Amino acid sequence: MRRLLYSLLTAVLLLPSLASAEQFEAVDQYQIHYNALGTTFLLPEVAEQYQIQRSKVRGLVNISVLDSSADHRAVVAQVSGEIRNLVDQRQPLNFRQVREGDAIYYIAEFRFTDDERLFFELQVQPDPNGPVYPLNFEQHFYVD
Secondary structure, eight states: OHHHHHHHHHHHHHHHHHHSOOOEEEETTEEEEEEEEEGGGSOHHHHHHTTOOOOTTEEEEEEEEEEGGGTTEEOOOEEEEEEEOTTOOEEEEOOEEEEETTEEEEEEEEEOOTTEEEEEEEEEESSTTSOOEEEEEEEEEOOO
């Protein structure tokens, strides 16, 4: 079980970092780390274990929130949002929490077409009594 989760988290966190620099936004005392990738990058057994559909036209977005004032400890957050394409077609993102030891991740699946540029418009609230932080980024997706 731990090996499968480690494989998932490695694929979600490290593979996109190889393609581009580490992606995060620093807001107040938090670092909001984010990335997105096609689900074909996941090992089949990992995808099955976490009920993620592997497909050439499905992607996965991963969000984690670290508290810089607490030695970069992962924090529980509320994460929501949607993606849109160039013609303003929108897809809501349904995030679910994944925990492994002290690590906390929020993942959501989405669909894309070949050579599609997607705009991620997310809201992240690390503290239920604190502000909601917008997180916007874009990424180009290709069918393998």
